[in-house]
Amino acid sequence: xxxxxxxxxxxxxxxxxxxxxxxxxxxxxxxxxxxxxxxxxxxxxxxxxxxxxxxxxxxxxxxxxx
Amino acid sequence: xxxxxxxxxxxxxxxxxxxxxxxxxxxxxxxxxxxxxxxxxxxxxxxxxxxxxxxxxxxxxxxxxxxxxxxxxxxxxxxxxxxxxxxxxxxxxxxxxxxxxxxxxxxxxxxxxxxxxxxxxxxxxxxxxxxxxxxxxxxxxxxxxxxxxxxxxxxxxxxxxxxxxxxxxxxxxxxxxxxxxxxxxxxxxxxxxxxxxxxxxxxxxxxxxxxxxxxxxxxxxxxxxxxxxxxxxxxxxxxxxxxxxxxxxxxxxxxxxxxxxxxxxxxxxxxxxxxxxxxxxxxxxxxxxxxxxxxxxxxxxxxxxxxxxxxxxxxxxxxxxxxxxxxxxxxxxxxxxxxxxxxxxxxxxxxxxxxxxxxxxxxxxxxxxxxxxxxxxxxxxxxxxxxxxxxxxxxxxxxxxxxxxxxxxxxxxxxxxxxxxxxxxxxx
Amino acid sequence: xxxxxxxxxxxxxxxxxxxxxxxxxxxxxxxxxxxxxxxxxxxxxxxxxxxxxxxxxxxxxxxxxxxxxxxxxxxxxxxxxxxxxxxxxxxxxxxxxxxxxxxxxxxxxxxxxxxxxxxxxxxxxxxxxxxxxxxxxxxxxxxxxxxxxxx
Numbered sequence: 040x041x042x043x044x045x046x047x048x049x050x051x052x053x054x055x056x057x058x059x060x061x062x063x064x065x066x067x068x069x070x071x072x073x074x075x076x077x078x079x080x081x082x083x084x085x086x087x088x089x090x091x092x093x094x095x096x097x098x099x100x101x102x103x104x105x
Numbered sequence: 106x107x108x109x110x111x112x113x114x115x116x117x118x119x120x121x122x123x124x125x126x127x128x129x130x131x132x133x134x135x136x137x138x139x140x141x142x143x144x145x146x147x148x149x150x151x152x153x154x155x156x157x158x159x160x161x162x163x164x165x166x167x168x169x170x171x172x173x174x175x176x177x178x179x180x181x182x183x184x185x186x187x188x189x190x191x192x193x194x195x196x197x198x199x200x201x202x203x204x205x206x207x208x209x210x211x212x213x214x215x216x217x218x219x220x221x222x223x224x225x226x227x228x229x230x231x232x233x234x235x236x237x238x239x240x241x242x243x244x245x246x247x248x249x250x251x252x253x254x255x256x257x258x259x260x261x262x263x264x265x266x267x268x269x270x271x272x273x274x275x276x277x278x279x280x281x282x283x284x285x286x287x288x289x290x291x292x293x294x295x296x297x298x299x300x301x302x303x304x305x306x307x308x309x310x311x312x313x314x315x316x317x318x319x320x321x322x323x324x325x326x327x328x329x330x331x332x333x334x335x336x337x338x339x340x341x342x343x344x345x346x347x348x349x350x351x352x353x354x355x356x357x358x359x360x361x362x363x364x365x366x367x368x369x370x371x372x373x374x375x376x377x378x379x380x381x382x383x384x385x386x387x388x389x390x391x392x393x394x395x396x397x398x399x400x401x402x403x404x405x406x407x408x409x410x411x412x413x414x415x416x417x418x419x420x421x422x423x424x425x426x427x428x429x430x431x432x433x434x435x436x437x438x439x440x441x442x443x444x445x446x447x448x449x450x451x452x453x454x455x456x457x458x459x460x461x462x463x464x465x466x467x468x469x470x471x472x473x474x475x476x477x478x479x480x481x482x483x484x485x486x487x488x489x490x491x492x493x494x495x496x497x498x499x500x501x502x503x504x505x506x507x508x509x510x511x512x513x514x515x516x517x518x519x520x521x522x523x524x525x526x527x528x529x530x531x532x533x
Numbered sequence: 534x535x536x537x538x539x540x541x542x543x544x545x546x547x548x549x550x551x552x553x554x555x556x557x558x559x560x561x562x563x564x565x566x567x568x569x570x571x572x573x574x575x576x577x578x579x580x581x582x583x584x585x586x587x588x589x590x591x592x593x594x595x596x597x598x599x600x601x602x603x604x605x606x607x608x609x610x611x612x613x614x615x616x617x618x619x620x621x622x623x624x625x626x627x628x629x630x631x632x633x634x635x636x637x638x639x640x641x642x643x644x645x646x647x648x649x650x651x652x653x654x655x656x657x658x659x660x661x662x663x664x665x666x667x668x669x670x671x672x673x674x675x676x677x678x679x680x681x682x683x684x
Contacts, residue, residue, distance in 0.1 A: 047129050048293055055118060055297075055453060060113050062449050071445040074305055080449035083301050087453075090297070109548025118599045159569055181683055192676040196669040203665075205556065205648060221646045223637060229570050237544040244536060263680030335682045350587070350606025351613055363620040364541055367549030396672040400679060404674060427546070525565040 045101070049094030056088025110481045111414075111445035115452025122294075126287050126463075156394030161288035161371070166245050166462040169295060169406055170252070173438035176410025177417075177424070179349040180320060180334030183410070184403045187300030188337075189361040192396050194369035199392040202370055204385060215372055249462045252439055290396070291460035299405050304447045306412040319415035324348075326418060334411070406438075413437035416444075535608040537579070542616035547573025547623035554627050559640065559647045565631030573623025581619045586611050 063081025086101050184321035214236070219227040259419040310316045333340050333347050340346040341353040351359070369392075417423035417432055422442055424432040442454045534588050554561045554569075582598030586608040591597055596610060605611040 044289060047125065048290060051125055051290065052293070054121060057450050058114070058121075059116065059453070065502070066447075066449065069401070074301075074445055074447055074450075075309060077305075078302055079447065083297075083450050084455075087297055090293075091524065126591045171537065183684060184679075188676050188680050192672060196672050200665050217555075217646065218545060218551075218566070221638070221643070222561075224568040226551075226563060226567045226570065229567060233544045233548075233574065237540050240540045241537065319607075339679065339684055348607070350610040355610060355613045356618070359617045363546050363549060363616045364538065364613070367545035367616070367620070368541060371545060371548050371552050386665065391667040393665060393672055396676075400676055401673075449549075477659075484653075 045094045049091045049096075049098060052091030052095045053095065054061035054091070056084050056086070056091050059084025060088060109451070110448075111452065111455070112448035115448050115455060117454035119456050119459065122460065126290070127523060145327075151282040156391050157292050157398065158289050159391050159397040160399055161292040164288070164292065164295070164461065166248055166458070167241075168437055169299075169458065169461045170248055172403075172406040172409035173413070173441075174434035176411075176433070177434045177437040178408035179347075179412060180323075180414075181337045181407075182341075182347060182349045183407045184337050185356060185360060186365075187399060187403050189357065190365035191369070191399055193361065194365040195392045195396045197366065198369050199389050203392070205388040206388075221349065237278055240407040244460060248435070251435075285500045287460065288462060291457070291463075294453075294460050296405065298454040299409065301403060302441055302445055302454060303408050303412075303449050306441060307408060308414060310415060314411065319419045320411065323414055325416045334414070337459075346429070404452070410434070410437045413441050535612065538609065538612040539615070542576055542612050542619055543581075546577065546619040550623035551684055552629060554631070555647070556626065557648050558631075559643055559649060560631055560636065561627060562631045562684045563637045565627045568630050569623045569627030574659045575577040576622035577615045577619035577667070579613045583615070584596045594618075605678040629659035664673045 059080050063078050063082075063084050066080060068078070071080075136493065172183060172186070175186070175379050215227045215231050239266060303520075307313065310319060317332070317335040320334040324331055324333040324335075328335075328342060328420065330344065338353070341351070341356060343352050349356075413424060414432070414437070423444075424434070425436060427433050441459075442451060442458075446454055539680050551570055553632060555566060572615060575590045581595050581597070583596070583600065583602040585591060585596035585601045585603075585606060586594055589595065589608070593600070605614070632666075
C-alpha cells in the first residue's frame with residue numbers, strides 16, 4: 040500500500056460515513072429528539088462519506104499523476 | 106448529571122478506529138525508512154498535510170477538553186490562546202526560526218543547549234523538561250480517567266490503567282509512525298466529531314446572536330459588563346472587568362509573548378519537523394500552513410464550552426457542580442456531547458476525544474525518548490558512528506529507542522546506555 | 534488547563550529567554566545561561582508562592598511562602614504574570630552574568646548556533662507569492678481580522 044496519508048484518512052471516513060448513514064436510516068427515530076429532531080446520523084454520515092471518498096479520489100489521482 | 110449511555114454502534118466506531126490505527130501502524134513499519142518517506146512520501150505529499158501533521162502533533166486532550174473548559178470559564182477571551190498566543194509565534198517560527206534550526210548543527214533542544222552553552226545548562230533543562238512532561242502526561246491521564254469515570258461510569262483505577270495500556274500498545278506496536286498517523290487522523294476526527302455538536306448547539310441557542318444574549322446573563326450574574334463573555338479585547342482595559350482577570354499588558358506580554366513564543370520556539374516538535382523537511386522552503390512553510398487551521402480551531406473547541414456555560418446559566422443544572430458550588434468546567438465538552446448527540450455521531454465524538462488523548466500521550470512519550478544526553482564520537486563525518494543516549498525515564502519504561510534520523514528501532518546495547526544509530530542512515 | 538499553563542510558566546518561560554539570548558547575542562556564556570535559568574525558575578516559584586488567585590486556598594495554587602503579597606482575579610492571570618516575571622528575571626540575570634563571566638565558546642564554535650554567525654536565507658529567486666514571508670503576512674492579517682470581528 041502506498042504510504043500516502045490520504046488513503047487511510049479516506050478509508051476511515053468512508054467506513055464511518057457508511058456505518059453512520061446506514062444506522063441513520065435503520066435506527067429508531069425517537070433518539071433524535073436530543074438533536075433537535077434532525078436525523079444527524081443520516082446527514083452527518085453522508086457528509087463523512089463524501090469527505091472520505093473525496094480524500095480517496097484525491098489520493099488516487101495523485102498516485103496516477105506520479 | 107445524566108450519564109452518557111453508549112450504544113453498540115458507538116463502541117463499534119471506537120473499536121474500528123483503534124483497529125485502524127494499530128493495523129496501519131503495523132503495516133507501515135516496513136515502508137518507512139526515513140522520516141522523509143513519511144512526510145514527503147517521495148515528495149508527493151502536499152505541504153498542507155505536512156502543516157496538519159505539525160499542528161496535530163501539538164494537539165492533545167488538553168486542548169480539546171481544556172479549551173472547552175476555558176471557554177466555559179472565561180468566554181470568548183479564550184480565543185487569545187490561539188489568535189494572540191499561537192499565530193504570531195507560529196509565523197515567527199516559520200519565517201525566522203526554521204532557517205535557523207535547519208542550518209544549525211543541533212538536533213534537539215538539549216543538544217542545542219549543550220553545544221551553545223555547556224553541559225550543566227543542558228542538564229538543568231533536561232530535568233525541568235522531564236518534570237514538565239511528567240506533569241503533562243499525568244494531567245492527560247488523570248483527565249481521561251476522570252472523564253471515563255464521570256461520563257461513562259467506569260471505575261477510576263481501571264480507567265487509568267486502560268488509558269495507559271492503550272497508549273503503550275500503539276506506541277509499542279507502531280512506534281513513531283503510528284503516533285504520527287494517529288495525530289493527523291485525529292485532526293480530521295476532531296473536526297468531523299465536533300462540528301455537528303457546534304452546529305446543533307448554535308442552532309439550539311439561536312445562532313451567535315442568541316448565544317451572546319445568554320452569555321450576557323452569565324456575565325452580569327458575575328458582575329461584569331454584558332459583553333464580557335462574548336468579546337475578546339473590549340474588556341481588557343482592567344483586570345477587574347473580565348472573567349479571566351487580566352489586563353491587556355498581562356495578556357499580550359504574558360501569553361502573547363512569553364508563554365506562546367516560549368512554547369512554539371523551544372518545543373521539540375518544531376525542531377523535529379525542521380529536521381524532517383527536506384527543503385528549506387518546505388520547512389518554513391509548514392508552521393505557516395498550520396496556522397490556517399489553527400485559526401479556525403477556536404470555533405470548534407471553544408464554542409462548545411461557551412455554549413455549555415450559556416445553557417448552564419440560562420437553563421440551570423446543565424453542568425455538574427463542584428463541592429464549592431462552581432460548575433465543573435472540565436466536563437463542559439463531554440456534557441455537551443451527551444446532550445446533543447444521539448448514539449452514532451456520539452460515538453464519533455467520543456472517538457475524537459479518545460484520539461486526542463492518545464495523541465497527546467504519544468507526543469509526550471516521543472519527547473522523553475529524545476530528551477536525554479547526546480554523545481558524539483565523531484561529531485562531523487560519519488552519522489553511523491554518532492551515538493545517542495536516552496534519558497533514564499524512557500529507559501526505565503523500556504521503550505524502544507529510535508534512531509532520530511531514520512526512526513528505525515535499534516536494540517539496547519547490553520553494557521552501555523547508548524544506542525548506536527543504525528548504519529542504514531545514509532542521510533548526512 | 535490552568536495547571537498546564539502554570540507548568541509552562543515555570544519551564545518554558547525562562548527557557549525562552551535563554552534561547553533568545555543564546556540565539557541572537559553571541560556574548561551569552563554558559564554560566565550566564567545556567568544561572569539565568571535558575572533565576573528564572575526561582576522567580577516563577579517566588580511569584581507563585583507570594584500570590585494567590587481569588588478565592589483559592591494557599592497550597593498548590595500559590596501563597597505557600599507565608600504571606601500573600603497580591604491576589605489575582607483568576608488562576609490564569611497568576612500564571613501569565615508568573616511567566617512574565619520568570620522570563621524577565623532569566624533575561625536580566627543571563628545578561629548580567631554573561632557580561633561578568635568569560636565567553637566559553639569561540640566564534641568558530643558558535644557558527645550555526647547564533648543568528649549573526651549563520652548564513653542567511655535568500656528568497657530572492659522565488660516569485661513573491663511563494664515566499665514564506667508573504668504567507669506569514671497573510672496569516673497575520675487574517676488573525677488580525679478575526680481579532681477585530683470578535684473585539
